Amino acid sequence: MRCTLGVDVGTSSTKGVLVAPDGTIIATTAREHDVSRPHTGWVEMDASIWWDEFVDIARELLAAHPDAEVVAVGVSGMGPCILLADENDQPVRPAILYGVDTRASAQIERITAELGVDEITRIGGSVLTSQAGGPKIAWIAEEEPAAWARARRLFMPASWLVRRLTGAYVFDHQSASQVSxxxxxxxxxxxxxFWGRYATTIVQPRLAWAGDIAGTVTLQAAESTGIPAGTPVITGTIDAWTEAVSVGAHETADLMLMYGTTMFMVFTSAVTPGEPALRTPSMWTTAGAFPGTRNLAGGLSTSGALTAWLKELTGADYPQLLAEAEASGVGARGVLMLPYFAGERTPIQDPDARGVIAGLTLEHTRGDLYRAALEATALGVRHNVETMRAAGADIRRIVAVGGGTQGRLWLQIVSDVTGLVQEVPETTIGASYGAAFLAAVAVAADGEAPLITDWNPITERITPNAELRTAYDTLFDRYVRLYDGTKGVVHELAAEQRGTSSHSTPEES
Structure with a gap:
């Protein structure tokens, strides 16, 4: 039985899938893990988790299906992450995660002053924010000199897996464009x-596109994973872009909306000769997953993380909370929430933003809070969509993907708040499925490459309720004003939170 293996390293779990040539899912499995938050604003992960869980997943899937013939391997992972390793590929410290890690504020400010906003955006496409990889490299150089002295190579989860599987030192263009x-x-x-100025000791990885074959499985990797030596492995990319591939939301004018631990949005446009890529200071301009494409991207720092926090806080399960949130109704009986519980990425680009819950009374219930959290993420999506459109993004089609799509209430609220139809595909397993698809395309004979529309057709459309438009227009106006009205006090609280936490580094403690 010929198949492809797709593995994605996410923020809270690593997922693997075996997929038949026609897109049928043969088997899936996952390994849950946690991030480390050693200080306020720091979010890290030990890179050994990425490889160990890949090995466990590959061995489990292959053991359960001994007749499976893996013809190619696809990889993807959260990002942009910054993992620095020495000349022997030993990590010099834990990986620093994407925009939810806000430690490099001083480096962002300094590099911006040194290079200038115009030059940074001309070269990299985006202003420097907590999402940018370059300032985090600079942070390691300045704050952990012993680790920096040993650093020779740069990785993200996908490129780390490729290195361990094939020995290739390669980055995809999309991931590279986020090392701004x-x-x-x-x-x-x-x-x-800029590389010579801020990454002096790091050897530049070779660049390729996400679906290009990076190399083949080595004998050593075959012994560890059970995948036959010589099996092709694609270069891979960041999970949000692989998720877009998994649902066919990677064509011009498509917007992919990923419901996960965070919320991520990727709009795709074509490269037009002589015209620069779309740019706006409050979003991220990146290379696309494929040649000839560019992306305008955005992301909320919390979505599933916020609903999980409320679940843990209240002790209720998700079906209970969803039922109570539905009963609460539009506007959560007068409760309005800002979902900035881990700072916020786009479009406000404010690492010192914090969660705010306004309008609470003694009569409010956990269902009202959960409804307010769902509406808060939907309002955040609308804020991003309106910012993208103001920058020139001609959004014609939205496709939803990720674990959050399993709850139709959340999808309906997002459509009602944004006024946009969402298409939901048959399979929403996510990036691991997209990685398996890219692997299948990479090894297909000429003219025989599969189409994602055949693998994963659209099966449902979530249509906004026009009768709720006025109510949600009012709520969105309040949402924007609530941030503006509370920002000053919230920033003082954020500074106090930083001041009361230890800032000793692993080298100092």
Missing amino acids: PLYDIESERWHAP
Whole structure:
């Protein structure tokens, strides 16, 4: 039985899937893990988790299906993450995660002052924020000099798995474009002057596209994983982009909306000769997953993380909370929430933002709070969509993906708040499925590559309720004003939170 193996390393779990040539899912499995938050604003992960869980998943799936013939391997992972390793591929410290890790604020400010906003956006496409990889590299150099002295290579989860599987040291263009300002978005290559200034000791990875074959499984990796030596492995990319591939939301004018631990949005546009990529200071301009494409992307720092927090806080299960949230009704009986419980990424780009719950009374219930949390994430999505459109994004089609799509109430609220139809595909397993698809395409004979529309057709459309438009327009106005009205006090509280937490580094303690 020929098949492809797709594995994705996410924020809270690693997922694997075996997929038949026609897109049928043969088997899936997952391993849950946690991030480390050693200080306020820090979010890290031990890279050994990525490889260990890949090995466990591969062995479990292959043992359960001994007749499976894996013809190619697809990988993806959360990002942009910054993992630095020495010349022997030993990590010099835990990986620093994407925009939810806000430690590099001083480096962002300094590099922006040194290079200038215009030059940074001209080269990298986006202003520097907590999402950018370059300032986090600079943070390690400045704050952990012993670790920096040993650093020679740069990885993210997908490139780390490729390295362990094949020995190839390669980055995909999409991931590279998020190591801003070290990548030139227009010429699609590392920017040597900035690299030489901020990543001096790091060897530049070779660049490829997400679906390109990076190499083949080595004998050593075959012994560890059970995957036959010589099996092709694709370069892979960041999970949100692989999720977009998994549901066919990677064509021009598509917007992928990923419901996960965080909420992520990716709009795709075509490269037009002589015209620069779409740019706006409050979003991220990146290379696409495929040649000839660019993306305008955004993300909420919390979505599933917020609903999970409420679940743990209240002791109720998700079916209970969803039923109570549905009964609460539009506007959560006068409760309005800002979902900035881990700071916020786009479009406000404010790592010192914090969660706010306004309008609470003694009569309110956990169902009202849960409804307010669902509406808060939907309002955050609307804020991003409106910002993208103001930048020139011609959004014609929205496809929803991720674990949150299993709850139709959340999907309906997002459509009602944004006024947008969401298409839901048959399979919403996510990035691991997209990685398996890219692997299948990579090894297909000429003219025989599968189509994602055949693998994963659209089976449902969530249509907004026009009668709720006025109510949610009012709520969105209040949402924006609530942030503006509370920002000053919240920033003082954030500074106090930082001041009361230890800032000793692992090298100092």
